[in-house]
Amino acid sequence: MRALVYDAVGAAPEVRQVPEPACPADGVLVAVAATGVCRSDWHAWRGHDPVVLPHVGGHELAGTVAAVGPEVRGFAVGDRVTTPFVNGCGRCAVCAAGNPQVCPDQTQPGFTGPGSFADLVALHAAEVNLVRLPDALGDVPAAALGCRFATAYRALTAHARLGPGQWLAVHGCGGVGLSAVAIGAALGARVVAVDLSPAALGLARELGAEATVQGRDPVAEVHQVTGGGAHASVDAYGSPGTAAASVRSLRRRGRHLQVGLLLDPAGTSLPMDAVVSRELELYGSHGMAAADYPPMLALVASGAVRLDRLVGRVISLDEVPAALAAMDAPSAATAGMTVVDLALASSG
Known part of the structure; x- marks a missing residue:
């Protein structure tokens, strides 16, 4: 063969x-x-x-x-x-x-x-x-x-616990990120998509994203768009920067979902002070x-x-x-x- x-x-x-x-x-x-x-x-x-x-x-x-x-x-x-x-x-x-x-x-x-x-x-x-x-x-x-669609679906339905009208931030609009955008919108969430690529952000809007943010430090803009932070946020890319940005994009008692694979997990530093003081939840999702x-x-x-x-x-x-x-x-x-x-x- x-x-x-x-x-x-x-x-x-x-x-x-x-x-x-x-x-x-x-x-x-x-x-x-x-x-x-x-x-x-x-x-x-x-x-x-x-x-x-x-x-x-x-x-x-x-x-x-x-x-x-x-x-x-x-x-x-x-x-x-x-x-x-x-x-x-x-x-x-x-x-x-x-x-x-x-x-x-x-x-x-x-x-x-x-x-x-x-x-x-x-x-x-x-x-x-x-x-x-x-x-x-x-x-x-x-x-x-x-892989990408099913992983995004389970992350949002089993872990994110999104209610209608709640904000979902998706950091990284590759295959799994775009899947999360489409699924989140279909579930009734308000989605803000974050990426560096204009083409990816354009497709994210077509798939249901209400807002898009382009930049390497999107946290302040996500907080502004969502009126205080997302209820759930996904790192769909997998890097120390996107993982930390996803956590920092959350409002109090928000849920972070780590879906993107991290090349050097030991070198990833998450803002655990915010996790404790804001009572944030951290989840991994694996298919x-x-x-x-x-x-x-x-x-x-x-x-x-x-x-x-x-x-x-x-x-x-x-x-x-x-x-x-x-x-x-x-x-x-x-x-x-x-x-x-x-x-x-x-x-x-």
Whole structure:
């Protein structure tokens, strides 16, 4: 099968023929139709997350079941499916409690094993981790669900506890940030989007942001726009600066959500004096369980959120290396998610 492989950290990935993966006894093989190119893939390629080399990345996927393990019930060849980027083991106490997104024995396609930058990907514990896709939802927008959109959805619904008319500040308007903007607006929040890119802020307004703030020190302007600070604030980028700004953007008793991955968590300094004196709440958010997808899919089906508007570019598998390299210095001229359509021929 085709797969995009890199042999060393930072080495140029290349499309080559590799053996097909074996189907896990408790899992499935999925023929990948579309897969997102996420900043987390860039983190692994640049060596920020350890992976076994040579490696095939990719973790946001939509496709069709191509093979089913003997222990799997309820899924069959031909089913259109997606999956969270975190696959729980389905056997431990954490999974039994309904939290496979933090399973201690989790697998992650594209990180703990080969991922979806390939014709086929193996997924474990299928009965816990597979989600059937509605017929009306195309493969390209469905590929946006598994990491960035689902992570933003759970952060806002499980942790932010937004009430109608409350303010949500979103720091960083990449894929997960724009997802948070769209979901927050659909949930009835008033959203202020923060980014350096005019294109990203323009798309944020199209997705429902009531206000936008452009700048590296947005705290004062966020407080002014929101009349005293946001009720909830998301660091959707992941840097010491955006994390601290998110916390400082909150009003008293506000909720900070850390969604963006921090390259050097030990070097991140949050204003804990404000956390204590203002009784702020701090949350991490790490994906979402497959069992929790139905309300999210219902929100999409309602038309309140347009997944297709979150997709900025559709590319072929051969174009992924350039897309990853472009994340070294994100462009201020483009916005939205990049999704690979596996059916597209090489642009070269």
